[in-house]
Amino acid sequence: MAGQQRVxxxxxxxxxxxxxxxxxxELIAASRIGKARDRVAAAAxxxxxxxxxxxxxxxxxxxxxxxxxxxxxxxxxxxxxITADRGMAGAYSANALRAAERSRERLEAAGKEVVQxxxxxxxxxxxxxxxxxLAGSWTGDSDGPTHAxxxxxxxxxxxxxxxPVEDGGVAELxxxxxxxxxxxxxxxxxxxxxxxxxxxxxxxxxxDAEPLYAFEPNAEDVLDALLPRYIEARIYNCMLQAAASELxxxxxxxxxxxxxxxxxVRQYTRLANSARQSEITQEISEIVSGADALAAS
Amino acid sequence: xxxxxxxxxxxxxxxxxxATFVTAPAVEGSIGLLPGHEPILSVLGAGVVKVVxxxxxxxxxxxxGGFLSFDHDVITIVAERAER
Numbered sequence: 015m016a017g018q019q020r021v022x023x024x025x026x027x028x029x030x031x032x033x034x035x036x037x038x039x040e041l042i043a044a045s046r047i048g049k050a051r052d053r054v055a056a057a058a059x060x061x062x063x064x065x066x067x068x069x070x071x072x073x074x075x076x077x078x079x080x081x082x083x084x085x086x087x088x089x090x091x092x093x094x095x096i097t098a099d100r101g102m103a104g105a106y107s108a109n110a111l112r113a114a115e116r117s118r119e120r121l122e123a124a125g126k127e128v129v130q131x132x133x134x135x136x137x138x139x140x141x142x143x144x145x146x147x148l149a150g151s152w153t154g155d156s157d158g159p160t161h162a163x164x165x166x167x168x169x170x171x172x173x174x175x176x177x178p179v180e181d182g183g184v185a186e187l188x189x190x191x192x193x194x195x196x197x198x199x200x201x202x203x204x205x206x207x208x209x210x211x212x213x214x215x216x217x218x219x220x221x222d223a224e225p226l227y228a229f230e231p232n233a234e235d236v237l238d239a240l241l242p243r244y245i246e247a248r249i250y251n252c253m254l255q256a257a258a259s260e261l262x263x264x265x266x267x268x269x270x271x272x273x274x275x276x277x278x279v280r281q282y283t284r285l286a287n288s289a290r291q292s293e294i295t296q297e298i299s300e301i302v303s304g305a306d307a308l309a310a311s
Numbered sequence: 312x313x314x315x316x317x318x319x320x321x322x323x324x325x326x327x328x329x330a331t332f333v334t335a336p337a338v339e340g341s342i343g344l345l346p347g348h349e350p351i352l353s354v355l356g357a358g359v360v361k362v363v364x365x366x367x368x369x370x371x372x373x374x375x376g377g378f379l380s381f382d383h384d385v386i387t388i389v390a391e392r393a394e395r
Contacts, residue, residue: 053322056322056323056324057321057322057323059317059319059324060319060320060321060322060389063317063319063380063387063389064389066380066387067352067378067380067387067389070352070380071352160322161321161322161392164321226350227350227351227352227380227382228349228350228351228352229351229352229353230337230338230339230342230351230352230353230354231338231339231353231354235338235354236352236353236354236378239354239378240378243377243378243389243391246321247321250321250322
């Protein structure tokens with residue numbers, strides 16, 4: 015009986031120390047999430063400037079560019095999945111991977127061959143565990159991606175897109191990431207990044223007609239310089255969104271873990287109390303019956 | 312008349328404010344912009360962007376490349392990587 019009590023006490027203690035860890039992780043995630051959201055906001059002016067410039071070029075010239083035109087002759091499509099490096103974020107990575115698997119099925123049903131890329135250790139281990147081939151993987155800083163890493167990823171993917179078909183060139187590029195809508199709502203999204211669709215008629219400030227730009231040195235070169243930057247900016251944006259989503263998910267998962275730990279502590283405290291009481295009751299009845307037996311003899 | 316200048320890097324805004332004169336390192340030689348310049352989109356090479364602020368002070372920003380767009384006296388300089 016005393017053994018039972020000891021078991022409960024030990025469980026309470028270990029749960030309490032786990033609770034402290036969960037709480038600490040929750041606080042860490044909460045403090046990083048503000049930073050992650052600031053970075054999303056800080057990157058916005060850059061991508062806005064690029065988008066404006068691209069739509070201006072598209073408006074004023076009919077430039078054909080490899081990045082905007084459909085590629086024929088291959089069924090290969092590249093897919094990049096952005097997941098977390100660590101777990102402890104609820105279903106964050108699982109949701110992104112599930113979205114990726116769904117769109118992969120859809121693409122394969124359409125007769126395409128998917129070339130998989132993964133960013134984030136969870137995604138990489140998901141595919142290697144299933145013995146799926148990864149064309150490229152990046153791990154290390156999923157909760158605070160730097161622009162350098164985004165550039166590296168963009169360069170690799172652009173290389174795959176621009177490579178000749180015989181060298182493994184791909185016809186499309188899809189990116190699966192988790193969109194950060196708000197602190198309580200993040201959803202996995204699949205976007206087709208390449209070939210680019212230039213959205214024309216980006217709302218201009220003021221009601222003047224769009225100015226006629228001069229291009230220096232010429233429209234082709236400007237577009238040549240702009241489009242890769244644009245892809246980089248968009249991939250960077252996806253990664254920043256994913257990082258903010260990861261942290262939000264981690265915070266809420268850890269919050270739930272803390273309250274679960276509290277529940278368990280409460281439950282085990284009750285069990286330990288009733289074990290102690292029944293032990294006392296039994297001891298008393300043993301003493302009483304012992305005394306009765308002595309008195310009777 | 313003054314120019315409204317935004318200098319942005321991928322991860323932050325480097326400088327924004329009013330200026331009277333801006334020079335930037337375009338790929339085919341340095342380009343100088345005064346208010347009322349024609350709208351232009353230009354690719355920039357590595358070099359120094361010089362901004363003469365409305366107060367008369369010079370401000371220099373090193374960039375490794377990028378591009379610049381100018382219309383209606385609003386200049387947006389997009390720097391690839393930049394150190395101040």
